Amino acid sequence: MITVLLADDHALVRTGYRLMLNAQPGITVVGEAADGLEAVTRCHELRPDIVIMDLHMPGLDGVAATERVTAELPETRVLVLSTFDLDENVVAALRAGANGFLPKDVSPEELVDAVRTVHEGTAAVAPRLLLGLIRTHVRGAPSQAPARIRGRTPLDGLTARELEVLTLIGGGRSNAEIADALAISPNTVKNHVTALFAKIGARDRAQAVIVAYERGLVRPGE
Template sequence: MIRVLLADDEAMVRAGVGAILAADPGIDVVAEAADGREAVAMAQAHRPDVALLDIRMPRLDGLAAGAEIRRTVPGTGVVMLTTFAEDEYIARALGDGAGGFLLKSGDPRELLAGIRAVADGAAYLSPKVASRVIAELADGPSGLLGRRTRARERVAALTGREREVLALVGAGLANAEIGRRLHLVEGTVKAHVSTILGRLEVRNRVQAAIVAYEAGLV
């Protein structure tokens, strides 16, 4: 029996998806949640085989909830269920360890196949999502997934402190604010920023912030 946590902030969607899952004798919905924080708590309490999460939820979105579930309940596979097949959603979900990415507009059989695949330790992408991932990979460094890989490689060359500073630059903080956050004098922060720009081979803070975002620091 595959134990599933279902999280979606729309009650009608939960009811519809729950009915599809309940029709399969090999699947048991052990918990439901209406927002991301509740989903994390339910996953920690029930330790389901699979957490099926909507992306757009209040308090904590499904992507962040999925990452937290993967971190705190590593035995639970994560499947994202969404109306949107946006490239950034796909890249972030897969980068955070989600095993499946499904569209609400897809065939109910895709939902069941995705749940079973992730429960078995495999991965499953709806056909429309798979085609986008393949296109991104085919684009190489110019594609989103390629850019994220390159950004992470560039950031890996920084020291731990430099990565902390870069993350705060990416969040839009000024040098004085970064200094207060990290308990550093402003001059030291300025020196770190200068070094970061040189090592990343970017010309300004905006370009550094883009690298931080693509590397997943923000």
């Protein structure tokens, strides 16, 4: 059973989510919170598997609450939902440790799928948001030179193979596709992914994609 906590300052929104999620097999809503501070407190009390977190709430906002939850309760994953799907909001949420970011206009089916995806340990970011995020970072990058020739960066500790894997992740490749491209086994790819995530401080694939674009490993058209 996947346990869920709902954090949103609108009671009607929480009620809608609760009714929808409780109707799904294997998912149950165990609590609610009306602001970020209450969300953190309730997470400590209830230890839910997933928090569905609104971004803009009074007091402690969703980004700050996400940062606290993921730091203090690493076993709890955060799925951010917001009406404000600007690129900077997505980046802020993912950097705070969110495992997913969806706009509030997603369908019920998409929300349920995202809850299950995040529970499995995979990032859930709406495709249109991730594409917009990537385009913004590519346009805003002053240099597209790979990080390895731009001086010391968080990528300095990566091996040559890990750098190749990160570049392919930035290009949207799955582990199976990376294995084929590099002529190595899927298990070897998985080991490289685990190691490089630890070195760059990425919790999941979505954060790794951001790093790849920020560091100029991937460019449009390549």
